[in-house]
Amino acid sequence: MAIKPVLHIVQRDFKYFFRYKWWVAGMISMNLADLFIMAIVYTRMVNPDIITDYFVFFAPGLTITALFAAAFMIGREINMEVRREISHYMLSLPIKRWELAIGRVLAGGLRGIIYMAPLLVTTLIITYIYTSVFPHPLQFLTIVLALFLISIGTSGLSIALAVSTTSFEKYITARGVVYYVLFFCSTVFYPMNLIQTALPQLVLLAQYNPLSCGADLSRAFLLGNPPFSPFMLVDIALFALIFASLATFAYMKVTQK
């Protein structure tokens, strides 16, 4: 496999990301408002027996939501390209199909990581101020690796959804359901024991949800609770592997039609 063509595709998709200025601005303001307004107010309302400090608890979760939303964006573009047959132009480029497919999955993942990076720094600062704990290099690398894998998996998931239908309405519906179910059936906003009491039917989904594993893995190293478990990394790695492969094959198949 030639790396250069893949990098060209990654570079192209990455540049395209900054065309959506309004989306990025809206997302940044929403993320910051969630952290510095909603989380601060919730901190004054939450039962301390359940969460000691909601603001600190939520900060690592916020990086995951930002990463997920940014990495998910690539699916919308690919669905539009499939509907408008722009993919025909992509096929005319001197790039192999699978290089094209891999490049797109990687680009989606990279978007998530780049968008999330300033929020991760904010989270590190917040958790350091509140807990005086800073992860040591290996822990920090584990967090970054886990976030990168979630980003790749999310990009793959959104591409697999995007190429599964040419109907925009069906795609938007599927995207909405997947997006919100993964968001709210996770430990991004609340701990697992609350999900267990409020929605026991969805505990399994919440446990295996890569967003839960990512949020809990970051909390394990930044806040010390919940404890780190290798299962978290395995779950995230499997999610990334399955959806990156699925997206690559689905994208290749769609462009062959």
Next chain:
Amino acid sequence: MISLKKVWTVAERDIRMFLRYKFLLIMRAIWFVSQIALFGLVVNRMFRPDVQSAVGGNYFNYYAAGIIITMLYSTTVFIGYDIYEEADHGVIEYLLSVPVSRKELVLGRSIGGGLRSFLYVGPMMLFVLYLIGVSNVLQLFAALLSLFLFTFGVAGFSITLAVSIKSSDRFDILMGVIDALIVRLSTTLYPIAYMPSPYQGIASINPLTFAADLFRWGAGLESAALVPPMLAVLSIVVFFSMFTFFGIFLHERKLEGGGWQ
């Protein structure tokens, strides 16, 4: 002299146009269901007993009522995007050529923008009212009437911004930022008493606070509605008057001589 028939024709067109935004309607509906059935149910168990008492006994009901106001706001502001798109596609020239006066056109757009969001959110509102359980129909009727004015005011607000800002990118960014702040700095999601004082100041003059508290009062969650209903109604009337008439005035002026181009 304004012809109500012509105003209604313009409003009706905007209501029909709303159905074009299938993606928006689907996404908002899914968002509503997930907010109520997932986030609302879990978060309800997260708060202290004194918070539950302060919000009328059950945070879930408080939250569900707030989500309705958020939906009303976010679907109404879409009229501003319509105006931008029409300017882009040359539809405004066509609209100016129809036998409808400028005032009728702009008034119709403001009413249509508010009414279509009310029609869309209506079934969800009924569902939330069913969950909460209405205790006083007259109170509810008064609240709904004020919420009508609220949506017209929001439509006027969106039109005012759309015609004041020429770049669609800037408009998009501004709307995104306002959307993020206006909802969180209001009592749609939490009571004012738990906000830090700088946030309280903004929330106490935020039209979404008045709308949310009024809806809760109408639905029978009187103890959760901290703004007195008369004050909330009055504030919504002021908001409606200010933005509807300002929006009409500004839009009408921009329409003359191609100021939208």
